[in-house]
Structure formats: C-alpha cells, structure tokens
Amino acid sequence: GIQVEQSPPDLILQEGANSTLRCNFSDSVNNLQWFHQNPWGQLINLFYIPSGTKQNGRLSATTVATERYSLLYISSSQTTDSGVYFCAVGGSQGNLIFGKGTKLSVKP
Amino acid sequence: EAGVAQSPRYKIIEKRQSVAFWCNPISGHATLYWYQQILGQGPKLLIQFQNNGVVDDSQLPKDRFSAERLKGVDSTLKIQPAKLEDSAVYLCASKGGRNTDTQYFGPGTRLTVL
Numbered sequence: 001g002i003q004v005e006q007s008p009p010d011l012i013l014q015e016g017a018n019s020t021l022r023c024n025f026s027d028s029v030n031n032l033q034w035f036h037q038n039p040w041g042q043l044i045n046l047f048y049i050p051s052g053t054k055q056n057g058r059l060s061a062t063t064v065a066t067e068r069y070s071l072l073y074i075s076s077s078q079t080t081d082s083g084v085y086f087c088a089v090g091g092s093q094g095n096l097i098f099g100k101g102t103k104l105s106v107k108p
Numbered sequence: 109e110a111g112v113a114q115s116p117r118y119k120i121i122e123k124r125q126s127v128a129f130w131c132n133p134i135s136g137h138a139t140l141y142w143y144q145q146i147l148g149q150g151p152k153l154l155i156q157f158q159n160n161g162v163v164d165d166s167q168l169p170k171d172r173f174s175a176e177r178l179k180g181v182d183s184t185l186k187i188q189p190a191k192l193e194d195s196a197v198y199l200c201a202s203k204g205g206r207n208t209d210t211q212y213f214g215p216g217t218r219l220t221v222l
Binding site: 040088 | 139141148149150151152153156163164197199201203207209210211212213215216218
C-alpha cells in the first residue's frame, strides 16, 4: 500500500518564526489533505491539495504530484499553532492514509 | 452546518467488557468512516460505509469489532470483548454533499481499557 512519511517528527519554534513541514508519499494519489490536530484531539481540515499551491492566511501548501511530495508552510507562528500536523493521502477506496505527523510546539 | 457528532467523548472500561460508540455524520454525507488513532500515531481506517453498505472493512478486527449504519445516516461501532491494545481514540469522519473530496472529522471518543 501507499506509504506516507512526514518530517520532521518534532519541531519547536519561537513565536513569530516560520516553518516548513514535508510529506513524502510512495505512489500517485488523487487526494491529499493536511490536518491540524489540536491539543484536544480534534482534526481540523487545513487544505485539500492533490496538486498545486493554496494559501489560507498564514498557512500555505504546495503539492508536487509528479515528485510525490507536499509542503506545508507556517509563517509568523503563534502559540495556537501548536499541535500535530498530519498529511493524509487518498487510498484506492477513497479512505485516507495518514503519516505519523509532525508535532509542533510554539513557545511564547 | 453542524459538524460530525460523536458520543461518548470518553469511556473507561475493563478488559473483556463491551463498549459502543455512536457517530452522526454531516447531513447529506453518504460516506462515513471509522478510524482508530493509537497514541503517537496517525489515524488508521477501520471501516468505510457508502450509505448503509460496507465499502472497505479489510482492517477491522472482525472477531471483536463490529459496525453498522442501518439507515444510511448514524453509525455505531462496537467492541466486544475489549483488549488492552484497543485503548485509542476512535474517530468518525464523513464525506459528501457539494464537496466530495474532503473528509470531515468528529471530535473522537477516547477509550481506555484497564
């Protein structure tokens, strides 16, 4: 099956810093989503981005489908950005296959 | 638009007991998923429904787990009997309506098996 690898596994930032999270996947996909899991466990949709670039406020994402990777950019990080960021790609039945996540801690 | 609802939010049981979780998807969403998230890992699919039919249950431990979506709306996931390794967060997600690409997740049920 499709393998999803995320890096780095852990990231500590000072408030105001920028960061880039990476997601590599092992096969062609027609669905890729980025999620933020907050400290209470809720998975929040950030982007549906099987290809191209999207931006939403301080967050942006780019997927290069031909090279099988996606990047999530966080600019001017805030303490509320803390949590775990997951990349998930579409399986053959429309389910999502998740990576292990990047745990982000933003310090004031 | 209301999100995916799940209950209970937390459950503590002893091993060999049974437990059931409930999910109400976003109105009009035909596809419903149950995922299991073990601490420190990403969610893993247990079962996928399309309306009231099962699309994929290949990763559901069928000797102890069962799930149903009788009227194509609400769904229940049951574990009987529970094992220690079933301690996890059980997430329900749905997809459908105008946006058929994006899955939306509920808040999850955190299960602790003692």
